[in-house]
Amino acid sequence: MSAWPRNLPFAAFMGLVLVTGATAAQESFRVELGGEGDTLGDMRPVFLPFESRPLPAISPAEVARRYQRLFQSSDEPEVRIDALNRLGNIRDRSGEDVGFSPAEEEQAYRQAIDSYEAILERGAYAGRLDELLYQMAKAHALTGQPEASIQRLEQLVGLYPGSPLVSEARFRLAEHAFAAGDYARAETGYRQLLESSQAGELGTKARYMLGWSQFKQGSAAWNRAAGTFVTVLDEFLPDSASLSTVAESNVDTIDDTFRVLALMASRKQGPESLVTWLEGAGHPAWEHLLFDRLADYYAVRGETLASVETHEAFFDWAPEHPSEPAFRLQLVEVWRAAGDPDQARRARAEFVAQYRPLEAYSALGAEHQARWQEFSRELADHAYARGSRFLKEEQDELARDAFRTAAGFYEGLAERVNHAGEVLRLAGDARLQAGQYPLALTDFRQAAYEQTGFAEAADAGWAGIVLLRDGVDGRKTDEAFAPGLSDLTGEADRFLSRFPGDPRGISLMADLAARWLSVGDQTLALDYSARVIGSSGASSDERFAAWQVTARIRQQNGEYGLAERAWNQALKLAESEGVSARVSGQTEELRQQLATVVYRQGEQAAAAGRVDEAVRHFERVAPILPGSEIAIKARYDAANTLLKAAAWGPAVANLEEFRKAFPNHGLAEGISEKLVLAWTESGDYTRAASELLQASANQADPWSYRLRAAELLDRAGNLVERNQLYRDYLAANPSPGDGQQHQQLQTLRYQLMESTEDADYWREALVAAELDSPWHSDASLEWAARASLVLGARAAAAFTRIGLDHPLEQSLARKQEALETARQRFQDAEALGGEQVRSESLFRRAELYRGLANDLMASSVPAELNEMEAMQYQMLLEEEAYPFEEKAIALHRQNHQRITSSGYDPWIGRSLSILAELHPGRYERNLKWLSWNMEVGDGA
Incomplete structure (x- = not known):
């Protein structure tokens, strides 16, 4: 094949070489437009090189040198033309700069034209004329x-339509039309070549140029151009394996094809146009490269949203x-390049979410997994900072x-990295800040106990402890998180x-x-306390806390000796440095x-009857806590x-000192009462009474103390002081409120009556109080009745001592008044004593009347009376005395009649x-008295 096309221009292929395999990263290809024209009209295609035949096994330079010499030395046009053709073929096939220099080659072809013309003029040529025409076209x-x-x-x-050179001739004719801007004619030429059976190795290049011819005709022809370019790409990249085996000579052409397809799509409906053009092609191996080229095109032009839409369309x-992973990663770069960190972050989040499932993540390549981890950490840290x-x-x-959000990213990342301790700890902290306490605890536990080689595992475990402790204390609780002390203890044991x-x-x-201790589980409390006390690394504060717990438990259990030891240890620590x-x-x-x-030890010893031990314990309290x-209570106890x-003596001494x-x-x-008890029990009644009298001075009702003192003075035989206390009390005219108080007062009057010189005064007071009181007792009635009889007897004696002198009226009045006083006393005695004193009262009342009668009869007659008047006066006295004598007899009879009722x-x-003295005939008899019932009605 001729080397004719070697000097035509070539465009650059993709900026980076295509990557291999299904996980090829889209960062590996870039759109670079603008180097081949500023407008659509300026754009030009790159061209494919011709494939050469194998070279002979000799030096191309040596062969070229011989043909060059042949061209220069021969005068035959055919020889010169053949030598020139061979020089061109050798240079094209070897790829070496051999033969003529460019200037020499142009001069050689000018000379060759003359040879071509000479041959044509002769009309005779030993070779093929189609080849001659081809060579002349090349020379021109x-x-x-x-x-x-x-x-x-x-x-x-x-x-020569059947010549093997026609295919190239058609190609060059179409090329000429394309160069001249006649794109419709160029399209026809390329299409004729492709539809013929002679396209051969020019077919791919013709199809490529066909697409460009269509493209140059404007947007109306772009759908045709797109279909042509899709076919070109299918020819260059028929399967996935071809993506990694592209010949270097084809790179620019393939890149240019992607470029022009992206350009057309951007001028039409963007990714929708790509989808339309690809629908008839199914899913070619190179489809992602086309979407990538369009997305990059938009990104370079600053059309960020269009670039993003292209990714999403893919x-x-x-x-x-x-x-897809590479495309999602490129989305991040698109937003980042656009200066929108929030959208870039959102794209990262979408990438992470897309491959969060284990199956999806496992399908990623190592590089993409690393990016997934990087994004997860970035997103987590950013959310945590927010x-x-x-x-x-x-x-x-x-x-x-x-x-x-941060916790979710941290937890997802923890599932994908080998050493996830730090990430899980951060996840736990984020869950904690979010108030998701159960999830936080789970993360802390995994970081602490399920990760090997994590240097801060203890900190993670401690975070779980703190969380549970806050939950137990009520600082961090919700419906799903309400841990108890047992939960905290279990976690603590795991941590320890x-x-x-x-x-x-x-x-x-x-x-x-x-x-x-606070919830009453002494076993666990003592166990943990003992472990702290036995820990060599425990601080003074920690030992102090443990000893305190031990002390309180021992104290609660009544183990006061052990409690004292624990409290002593705690006190020693509290008073130490540090x-x-x-x-x-x-x-x-x-x-x-x-x-x-x-103090409690003292109480226990006292309760057990260990007096000396109890006192020793009580006495030990004051040095511990003086004042x-x-x-004070211990000293008292x-x-x-x-x-x-x-122990009256020591007790008194202690009480007095207290x-x-x-x-x-x-x-x-209460000391006075105790001293009184001690002195009373020890027989020192006088000191007991003295204590009560002293105590009475400070009492609102001193007499309860003074009367008790009087009783003690009575027991001591000190009746003088006792009686004085009684007198003072009764002088205050106390008013009894009940029978008991009345009895008490009467008792005091009786004792004074029995032991003082003014006994009659107290008899009168005793009788008067008893008569006025609504309350009585057998004793008080008896005392009052006897006192009244004594008073009556004293009044009767006073009555007897009153003589009836002249003037009789006056002395008789005094006599009768005395009689009435005595009689009333006796009647009071009867009212108080009843049957027990009635016999004596009746007798004494009768004697009062008999004595009055006798005194009247014995009274002297006034001296101034004559005998008759004296007799009349005596008769009058007898008449006055007679009723009194009869009264006396009646009362004695009444007393006599009591035999039948009282004996x-x-x-x-x-x-x-x-x-018997008054009526001897009736009463002076030796009789045996018999009792009988009779009714006596004398009210005297």
């Missing part, structure tokens, strides 16, 4: 005579295409949404087992000990607790313990003696 073309060249080609086609046209910003701006709902050397584990155990201010500030409370358990309430043990030390304390108010007693006997 190389010497700048295109019209002459076309004329020879037309002659060749017209004269997804719709060829879903699940092997190049959440943090919203949180700072107090836009809580937006913050939670952002954190949920997995990270035994983590220093936070000790504080965790200390915290659990306190928590289990503890926190929180701990050092609890020393006062610790001493209080220590004092309490020591405290519990120390020490005295009480001695008191209950009947009152002296704490005179104003509330407990001091005989001495006072009845005395009445009988008086009656």
